[in-house]
Amino acid sequence: MRSTDVLLHAGAQHAVIALPFGRMRLTCTAETVLLLEYLEPDALLIPPQSPLCCEVAAQLHAYCADPSHVYSLPLADSGTAFQRRVRTLLQQIPRGKTRTYGDAAVELGSAARAVGQACAANPFAPVVPCHRIMARHGLGGFAHSSNADGHLLGIKRWLLRHEGERGHA
Template sequence: MPALTVDSPVGALTITETDGAITALTWGGQGADDTPLLRRAAAQLAAYFAGERGDFDLPLKVHGSDSQIRICAAIAAIPFGETRTYGELSRGLDLPAQAVGRGCGGNPIPILIPCHRVLGAQGLGGFSGGTGIETKIWLLKHEGAGGLLI
């Protein structure tokens, strides 16, 4: 599977491509593959971090259970700069909020599928990428949703 590692304000990110779709984004790594899709993903991430882009136009493929795929699709539909709670997503998906939380934690393509935009009813909730909650706060503030954190 081709992979490309790029620098970002939230650490090195490795983008993985499988069969013409982005299938993973992880922190760290050493990918140095050069494919048109990986270059396009890297350029869109650079534009996002530069404040020039609010959404992504990339083929994404989530591998997992039907619930995981549905949860990631609901997360991907949250607009730039907005947030939803686990409970709000759970009602729309007819799944328990805990299942939505597990689905967020199992999101294989964070940032591109913006699980950082999902909050707990009483606050931030968790975040499994980067340095954890600090990375989530950075991403939310970057998107202008930081006022929700205070």
């Protein structure tokens, strides 16, 4: 499901919250999280109203206070089979550790570029930690951004530092 489809999903509730690394849009139904999306720093705040959006916000704030927080959220079963396999792999990377796109590709029997595309399509960051995947010789991209000075790569650096990874942050 594309993010535009998610935003138009019948019965979806939306919120925009401020976190230490920036603003995020939360999109949920009554039962599942559909999308967590990094926004521009000046995005208008929209307080969470639904119980699940409130829970998502609380868990994101808990993670920001303590990077060892373990998320327990009902994520929608979305994306291709390969994207779901990549997300499962991402959730197995310990906090404070990273893998390269190439390492992940070998483990999945795929190509590094395909892993990168699946990471870029991740609708549940940082709950599904695509920030823990790096390029072989550096930070790599993040959320469809490769601009080294862009705010999205700044978020990736913040998340990695927050989790204790010092080599790339």
